[in-house]
Amino acid sequence: MDSARNLPVAVIGAGPIGLAAAAHLLERGLEPLILEAGTTAGAAIERWRHIRLFSPWRFNTDAAAVRLLEAAGWEAPRPTALPYGGELIDNYLAPLAALPQISSRLQTGARVTAITRQGLDKTHIKGRDTTPFVVRVEHAGGETRDHTVAAVIDASGTWSTRNPLGTSGLPAIGEEAAGDRISAPLPDVTGRDRAAFAGRRVLVVGAGHSAANTLINLADLAKEEPDTRILWAVRGATADKVYGGGDLDGLPARGQLGGRVRRLVEAGKIELHTGFGISSIKSLDSSATVGAVDGRTLDADVVVPCTGFRPDLDILRELRLNLDPAVEAPMELGPLIDPEFHSCGTVPPHGAKLLAHPDKDFYIVGMKSYGRAPTFLLATGYEQVRSVAAALAGDHESADTVHLELPETGVCSTDAGTSCDVPVSAVAAEASESGCCAAPEPVLVGFPTGLAHGRSGTSN
16 A cells, blocks of 8 residues: 555445454554445344344444444443344444444445455456455435545445345346345334234245344244244254254354254244245235255245345456455455355454455455355454454554454364364363374364354265
8 A cells, every 4th residue: 555545445334344344444553444235234134123133232333443433432242241233233333333433434325336456457457456446336416526545344234135045146137127026134023014014924944144134033823813824944954953953052042042943943933834935926916936956836925035245346346356256355365264164163263364265455354254154253353354444554464364253263174174073062272182184274263153064064
């Protein structure tokens, strides 16, 4: 950034990671320009404010952001409490965004549509590293402006780009035409969106924690609206991925979630359909028929897509990126979080060096840095942006010294030969002392899920 010190650093997204990035940049004497597509900070979280997080408050706030807040008299929530998404906004993100240091640099209703180098498309190399970036933004009211910046931190997340319901990474035949029968991910079925689900046949599609939350909320709705029928379709041969590791889970609330879903299925409250890879969706007058690859069909009034998310890479088309071909995460990070082999929810601490791309001073951070992998934790993103801010400020020693202060160090079992087939609740030190692995690589830090091997460990 030496050649563009007088220019700001664009931070795309005003969620937890984007605002943390801004806080770290300010501490480093750098000027952030925060661009948020929504009308408020945390706009994506607002869509799931009714969902409780798995991790307690002490892992959901960033150190630099907390320093800014405390200087203004902010009182931290109880560190061991598990916040809802709405509490994360109301008690942390909104107060942070309202601080003069942040609000004066935050533009809402500012949707980034493209990023490039000033005067250079991606085929040009001469002087590229010292040429400022241009960020094209559609602002509220319809105006489009180009912003010239020294660096770009893309913390835009993945919420706006859900995975399709169909197999093979493509929408099911008829999926787009049946859009009026498909809800948003993580609907508030007992609150804001209740009317769309009460007394209806609801088909939940997916085998992640979003599906588990939605299924439990639907079961609560069915207690009051007994005509509500809950169907659940998963592509795999079992629902073990959702049931999770129970007591072996490093986040107790996450383990308990899977146990509740299992009990609801066993009690007949949820009708589970396994091996149901969706091939087609046919919209009828008041319902939809969902067809599986093997010919089975399910009729539903509303379909809830809990199929995960993927990064929007279109805005990065004119940049030189180095992405894992499968996960669409930075090349070195991809194999460590690939859901085909990895399910632990743990990852080595990593920062600017691992997140860097061929286009110097451009970084993807937060959930978007995980590409299509679903195991991101806020604490991981906070360490990412701390390191990135240090790198942009020229403090490479600090940028390269990465760490995560999490309660447990787990060794994930993978099919890539990176660790032993030990219980994922074992700590790294125990694995090393046991001699079961010559040199466990990598040491993974985080919250084990109690599962191993990712999709490669299932029978489907």
